[in-house]
Amino acid sequence: MKVKVMALQPYETFGDMYREIPFSFFDCEGWTMEEMLEVTYAIYTKEQERQWGR
Incomplete structure (x- = not known):
């Protein structure tokens, strides 16, 4: 699959992204917000979120 990135939309946190x-x-x-965050934080640490968030 080929994709073309048209723009980046930075978010401070995963929760901010999931709300939008x-x-x-x-x-x-x-899914609930809690489920989304639980699965996300099983992959990414909150430190990574702070490091790579906006």
């Missing part, structure tokens, strides 16, 4: 982008865009329709 519908969960369905992540194939997670019907």
Whole structure:
């Protein structure tokens, strides 16, 4: 699959990103915010979030 990045939208936190982008865009329709963050923090640490967030 080829994709073309048109723009970057930085977010301070994953929660900020999830509040703006519908969960369905992540194939997670019907999930709660808590579930989204729990799964995300199983992959990324909060330190990484601070380091790479806006």
